[in-house]
Amino acid sequence: MIALCAAATALITAGICVGGGWGTALIVLGLVGNHAWLTVTLVRWWQRASYRARLTLFATTTAYVTGWFVIRVAAGPVAAWVLAMAGIGYVATVGGVLAATGYLAAHHAKATQHAIATGKLKEITR
DSSP states (O other): OHHHHHHHHHHHHHHHHHOHHHHHHHHHHHHHHHHHHHHHHHHHHHHHSOHHHHHHHHHHHHHHHHHHHHHHHHHOHHHHHHHHHHHHHHHHHHHHHHHHHHHHHHHHHHHHHHHHHHTSSOOOOO
């Protein structure tokens, strides 16, 4: 899946370099690829995450969207655009957290399995 993200980012970069109609098409294609990668990553994480982690993600996302609507109504469309840009940062942050926690969980599991295999840790039964 990382290859999809890299390819999509390369398409966006190429689209910016090319410019014009073809450049716009490459950018749109790259954005679709990045959104597909993010969706698959989120679905995989959601299936494996604990109830508490899912609830935390759901609560923060709900709070952000609610805040966006309140500011949109109260301050107008310019504030909504500013919040939309902040939303992009939010999605990037959530993606980074998901990637980091996935890496740390995999690293911990690998270290535990290695310790069990070498006899340094006795296997724990549930």
